[in-house]
Amino acid sequence: MENKTTIEQAEPIDTNLTKIKDWINRPGTAVLHTHANVDADAAFSAALMLMVREGAQGPSSTDLEFLPTDATVDTEEALAVDMMNGSSAIKGLDTGSAFGELVSLLVKAELIPYRLYKNFAEQLNLTDSGKRCNDRVALAGLVKSWNYSGLGDREIVSRAREILEGMMKGMAKHRRRRIVSSRMPIHDGVALNLSGGGLDRRTLSRRGAFLVINEHENIGQSVVLTSRGTRAELDLNDLSGTLPERWFIHPNGFIACYGSMKSKKNPENSGITLEMLCKEVHDWLIGALGFTPTEVLF
Secondary structure: OHHHHHHHHOOOHHHHHHHHHHHHHOOOOEEEEEEOOOOHHHHHHHHHHHHHHHHHHOOOOEEEEEEOOOOEOOOOOEEEEOOOEOOOEEOOOOOOOHHHHHHHHHHHOOOOOOOOOHHHHHHHHHHOOOOOOOOOOOHHHHHHHHHHOOOOHHHHHHHHHHHHHHHHHHHHHHHHHHHHHHHOOEEOOEEEEOOOOOOOHHHHHHOOOOEEEEEEOOOEEEEEEOHHHHHOOOOHHHHOOOOOOOOEEOOOOOEEEEOEOOEOOOHHHOOOOHHHHHHHHHHHHHHHHOOOOOOOOO
């Protein structure tokens, strides 16, 4: 009988899925509740749902309100996260945290990318259920620090949302970098990036690039090893006698540059033309490897 009672009290996932989809799609102004004196689960759960709903319905479409943790919320226009009482509440007891359950449901509803918040969810599933967690990203400690520094509940939720939105934007930029890198020209193991945007060295490495040469207006010139180049034990310090003295070469030999995003310079003042840079680097690479690499098709 005890097991039967436990099963009956568990939150039905399909019911919660319908609950959050109806709340997100609800026209007009909806209300989001979480408990006062927010902890990490409450802060990140509220931030997540605010971000998703306002992404769908527009800014200011949601009122955030803080209630006592034992309050009952059962109105149709409301959703209560990290709270237990009422038909509009989602606590995530089965999953381990409200944030973990919300992430799972939003992925199932195809409203957020799979794996984007997976690590955060796994951590909160441990910490919010009282289990030991040695994760490098200490969300509970982060929220406590915000609290100790004098931030109120609303400001803490806002900070948590900044983190989640930053991760979302970062993933979108990473996808664009992978697309650009999948089309970037590679010749004899050397990738050439003149686009001025970011790139994904992992994609370039899979395509057969040992290094990438970058030239960007008002940023500078650089040569950077990919993981394939690192595995081949290439060391750009070998180019110290070839590159102009004004160039910086990292002691570990994975990057050589004249200018960077941290110290922007005009590539015209690098002391070497792009054509000569490509030739010198290409010849050095072939000599260091002892063979001429070809592009990998995948």
